[in-house]
Amino acid sequence: MTRFNQPLGGNEMPRFGGPATMMRLPAAGTAEGLDVAFVGVPMDHGTSNRSGTRLGPRQIRDESRMLRPYNMATGAAPFDHLQVADLGDVPINTFDLKKTVDIITSFYREVLSHGTIPLTLGGDHTLTWPILRAVKERHGPVALIHIDAHADINEAMFGETVAHGCPFRRAWEDGCLINDKVFQIGLRGTGYAPEDFDWARDQGWTVVQAEECWGKSLAGLMQIVRDRIGGAKVYVSYDIDSLDPAFAPGTGTVEPGGLSTWQALEIIRGCVGLNIVGGDVVEISPPYDPSGNTALIGANLLYEMLCVLPRVPISPARLSGLAF
Template sequence: MCNHNNSPASALPKNSSARAERVVEGGHLGPVNAALMPRYAGLSTFALLPQITEVPHADIAVVGVPWDAGVSYRSGARFGPNHIRQSSRLLRPYNPALDTSPFAQCQVVDGGDLALNPFNIHEAVEALEDAATEFSAQGTKLVTLGGDHTIALPLLRAVAKEHGPVALLHFDAHLDTWDTYQGAEYTHGTPFRRAFEEGIVDTEALCHVGTRGPLYGVRDLEDDRRMGFGIHTSRDIHRMGIDETVARLRERIGDRPLYVSLDIDVMDPAYAPGTGTPEAGGLSSLVILELLRGLDGLNLVGADVVEVAPAYDHAEITGVAAAHVAYEFTTLMARKIGGLA
């Protein structure tokens, strides 16, 4: 199920001057030492982290799911994971916003890509669930790089096997709680309705964040209320501000196991043009990062960033934003594991 498609660092001769030396801090193998190896050189692992094959155990794995067979408009998110990795080369080991060196708190790795069947959605969903469950059984939390938003459903199934129904924060321009598209139950617009129907999310702790734009009708909102979703639209957040929004989210989540799913189109197209279904009136990258940092201390058991389509991403704007989102997810998890939050 796991296709680690980057060549291992051990392919170089042991005495090679080109071998990438890594930072070792807190007893954990960290990123390539940028003082010895230029950031633009070497393997494109996330944040220049070691591959999962280089360590005996990983506390957190950043994994790619290059799959977009559930897309209803512009395709291309299958190329998102490697685009995000390439855009993550400038990420550094210390996160000043949360005063943490996440890669020193626990062992973080690039887990490679999970290869899914692009021609059979049902098979792909099941295979991703199995792979995510395997990581969980090994005590490894996942930060997943999509891929389209269909992948959130099998990832939620996997964490629910361990934690029971989980709280969910869904950052997105869209609700993604529609029933079907052209008769298909598994698409990037339906994962959270399926999650509700399967009982794998905690209906007292669900919230959409950053939604906006036209809907098919008022019934869309009525269905969401029936499922238990709260909604903080981009307009709401603009009026309330970051601190008030964070306070309301934290009150809704409490100490429940939390999964965060972030569609990059939650950001305005000015900050994330490289996505399949852009909507005007979105949030800035700064607002998104501050909202995520406000979740510090919550029991984050899994997270994803999805719908990055590099064909539409001039100057890597979207890739850079997505890389920073994944970095914040990693920091939040590492702080919890390291006892800092």
């Protein structure tokens, strides 16, 4: 395979220079010939609290300049096996959220038509619904691994059915999901009624609240997830507010008691072997992320998704073997 898609290395160009693309990869105008495409969706008009996620894709790309092509933990070298590029941003309508969701579906319909796997830099969580509509057109209903502090299954917010608290209710209504293969991990915080989480359970979804994850490795959970999903096609949606605000303060709806960064890595790495057809990282809000660390974590999670895609061999690096 011709490796035209290697990230620009830090020894070739200082990390503060070079192209402002994801991992300083080549930019592409179309998904034709690509196995994987990074896509930005710079929107925040679906948010209900603090805004700023429209700046998320740009900040994720900026912080991704620290990433290198080889995964030292899993042995994955995704750019040796996949053609990858950055397609830039979806040209959303910043004044009309309902038009925006149709623009997103149309954009991803084109990407998916080339057999390309999209990995999305968000943007608020509204965007996952229109992406799932396009995914259904291409692949049919899919399994879902949704990591989040919130269930995002509201019937409406302020009377509106399109918002970042509603995407998975809309996806369910549109028949985008395989109900017995939907997993929501990390839900927590206060609510209005038990139905805030129980509606999902009533549909046959598996809800793993954050309290069940405290102080634990999540490797065992991900074995259960893999066993239940099996060979079904799966979409992975990672809301950065699933992490405790001590790790990721740069988001609009923070909740205490969240996941750790190492648990986040366990979840994504635990998707290895699944037939992933798309993924996203959403709700990074740079105005509340002065250090850039939240965006850096988001960039790393997107890279980890790339490392567990089909056709990327995994050969975990040898650890010391010491018992401590």
